[in-house]
Amino acid sequence: MIADSGSSSMSASTAIYVHDIPAERPWSYALKKGQTLRIIDSEGQQAVDALLYCLADPAERYSAQDTLRTQGSAYVELGTRLISNKGRVMARITADSCGRHDTSAGCCSCESNAVRFGEATKYQHACRENFILELSRYGLSKRDIVANLNFFMNVPIDPNGNFAVVDGISAPGNYVDVSMELDVIFVISNCPQVNNPCNGFNPTPIRVMIWDEPKL
Amino acid sequence: MTVIASRQDIVEANRRRYEELRTAGQEAKPKALPELTALDAAPILPEAVISREEVPGDWYAIVRLRRGEALRIADPAGQSSVSMIAWREEETSERINCADTVKVQWSAVVSRGRVILSDMGRVMFSLIEDTSGAHDLMVGGSTQASAAAAYGAASRNTQENFTAGAAKVGLGPRDIPPCVTFFAPVAVDPAGRFVWNETVKRPGDFVDLRAEMNTIVVLSNCAHPLNPARPSPSRPITLVRYRAPAAMADDPCRTGSAEAARAFAFTDRLYG
Numbered sequence: 001m002i003a004d005s006g007s008s009s010m011s012a013s014t015a016i017y018v019h020d021i022p023a024e025r026p027w028s029y030a031l032k033k034g035q036t037l038r039i040i041d042s043e044g045q046q047a048v049d050a051l052l053y054c055l056a057d058p059a060e061r062y063s064a065q066d067t068l069r070t071q072g073s074a075y076v077e078l079g080t081r082l083i084s085n086k087g088r089v090m091a092r093i094t095a096d097s098c099g100r101h102d103t104s105a106g107c108c109s110c111e112s113n114a115v116r117f118g119e120a121t122k123y124q125h126a127c128r129e130n131f132i133l134e135l136s137r138y139g140l141s142k143r144d145i146v147a148n149l150n151f152f153m154n155v156p157i158d159p160n161g162n163f164a165v166v167d168g169i170s171a172p173g174n175y176v177d178v179s180m181e182l183d184v185i186f187v188i189s190n191c192p193q194v195n196n197p198c199n200g201f202n203p204t205p206i207r208v209m210i211w212d213e214p215k216l
Numbered sequence: 217m218t219v220i221a222s223r224q225d226i227v228e229a230n231r232r233r234y235e236e237l238r239t240a241g242q243e244a245k246p247k248a249l250p251e252l253t254a255l256d257a258a259p260i261l262p263e264a265v266i267s268r269e270e271v272p273g274d275w276y277a278i279v280r281l282r283r284g285e286a287l288r289i290a291d292p293a294g295q296s297s298v299s300m301i302a303w304r305e306e307e308t309s310e311r312i313n314c315a316d317t318v319k320v321q322w323s324a325v326v327s328r329g330r331v332i333l334s335d336m337g338r339v340m341f342s343l344i345e346d347t348s349g350a351h352d353l354m355v356g357g358s359t360q361a362s363a364a365a366a367y368g369a370a371s372r373n374t375q376e377n378f379t380a381g382a383a384k385v386g387l388g389p390r391d392i393p394p395c396v397t398f399f400a401p402v403a404v405d406p407a408g409r410f411v412w413n414e415t416v417k418r419p420g421d422f423v424d425l426r427a428e429m430n431t432i433v434v435l436s437n438c439a440h441p442l443n444p445a446r447p448s449p450s451r452p453i454t455l456v457r458y459r460a461p462a463a464m465a466d467d468p469c470r471t472g473s474a475e476a477a478r479a480f481a482f483t484d485r486l487y488g
Contacts, residue, residue: 064315065356065394069441073408074354085375085389087361104324104354106315111337115320115479117233143309145335147394157404161325162242163318194226196234201227 009214010036010177017210023203024192026130028137030055031180034213036094039151039188040175042207045168045200047153047191049107049127051135051145052082052090055183058140060084064103064147074157076101076149082178085146090184095177098170102155105165107131107148108193117195130189138185150191151176153198167197237474241322245473249329253345255420260288264458273450276377276436278384279457280305281427283487286344286460289398289435293451294419297400297440299357299374301382301393302332302340305430308387310336314353314394320475324404326351329468331476332396332425338483339476340431342469344460345424350401350416355442357395362441367448374436381434398423400440412442426460426469428483 012018020042021027031037039048054060063085068074070083078096081089093101106112107127114122131145152170157163178186192203221229266285271277273296281287289298304310313335318324320333327349332341357374364371378392401416439450463470470480 059389063356063394065354066359068410069355069359069362072410074404074410075408085392087359104315105319106313109316109335109337111335111482112313112316112320112333114482115316115333115337115475116237119478141309142335143311144390147315157324157408159403159405161323161403163324164238164242164322165319195230197231201230202223 015209021190026134028187036179036211038209040207041152041170043204044172047198048151049189050149051187053185089181094179098174102150102153105155125192127189165196253347258345266457269455271437274372279433281431286426288424288456290422290454295449299395299397299436302431302433311393339428339479341425344426348421352397352400352402358441374438377436
């Protein structure tokens with residue numbers, strides 16, 4: 001299911017924050033309950049790896065398996081509730097002009113790249129490097145990196161179990177809105193992967209925008 | 217004169233390599249996988265056995281498995297599912313990684329001949345015997361809430377079993393990664409919904425994991441959250457820790473794919 005616009009109160013002029021995340025770079029923000037984060041795939045076919053931690057206690061964090069179990073299906077889409085490892089709803093997907101996001105394929109790392117694509121690729125920048133560095137600002141470490149969300153990443157799973165990252169279906173300007181139901185640290189790695197089609201083999205910038213909870 | 221590849225040449229070369237790897241991973245590798253183990257095959261020699269344990273339904277066990285040892289997880293009643301997490305003993309920030317396991321092997325399902333990877337590009341376990349071939353890496357184990365809804369308040373569950381197991385080896389909730397669940401026939405239908413295929417489960421199913429590094433393992437014998445049986449179907453399981461036969465040069469887990477061969481090479485360097 002696809003929604004092509006968020007709330008009408010969410011215009012560029014009402015956003016409290018707008019930022020372009022350069023290609024290959026990390027970003028994070030402490031988002032309050034009720035705020036909405038829009039992630040815009042500015043140039044299309046760009047995977048955005050994301051993790052969420054509860055601000056009050058980061059040991060409570062996004063759980064891909066709990067999210068999939070709770071919704072009973074394998075992909076992240078409009079309406080998906082992002083569930084913590086304690087079973088609480090951390091956030092909800094409230095708009096989505098792309099239609100397909102992954103949370104089973106994890107993030108790229110130097111080490112998994114070396115296994116997948118040969119040892120020379122070990123020395124290429126990777127999402128886990130971004131996550132480690134960004135999480136270090138909050139006193140978190142590699143052990144806090146769990147299976148993440150991959151916005152705009154297309155990973156179809158067929159009934160026989162075949163599993164592959166295939167060409168992204170997001171067009172330039174496609175976006176996804178994530179509305180917070182708890183105070184969270186939202187961490188992004190704008191994926192640097194050049195060895196598979198998740199970024200069209202060409203990482204590009206993305207934009208993030210934040211709105212406060214609409215006043216009634 | 218050096219020829220510098222253009223950006224476009226690099227993109228096209230990377231795409232070609234990806235498509236070659238995908239073809240090998242999704243077409244050649246599955247054909248080369250060994251058959252599932254027969255229920256009456258692969259007896260463990262008595263002199264190879266190190267220890268045996270029976271784990272009651274809904275309970276958990278902690279097992280330290282050294283490189284070269286194997287663990288048989290057997291489900292005599294054919295009704296249990298067994299969720300597992302694991303860390304490298306010497307460096308517990310290295311742990312089982314389900315996402316890398318499925319991504320690297322181009323398959324959301326694992327069976328005999330496959331491996332389970334750590335987050336550091338190394339092999340933690342090889343599936344050297346496997347009668348089932350129906351193991352879940354996507355949905356995870358039961359939680360306090362899911363077990364309470366299914367079986368009633370105060371029901372034991374995998375989430376709490378993992379918390380308790382981790383605590384007994386000095387680890388905490390931050391150290392609990394997504395789990396793999398054995399004997400859990402979960403598939404994804406064309407609409408993306410998870411489906412449970414009970415007919416795949418058989419009394420006497422077992423899976424043998426050969427440790428490729430020194431590991432600390434926590435196993436939770438709680439019913440899988442997608443199992444529709446009420447009350448909880450979990451029954452006692454047996455664990456047999458034994459000295460595995462040494463891997464031969466043609467060991468299917470080590471040689472089954474270019475990715476597996478590289479992951480083993482990286483693992484061997486820890487002990488070389």
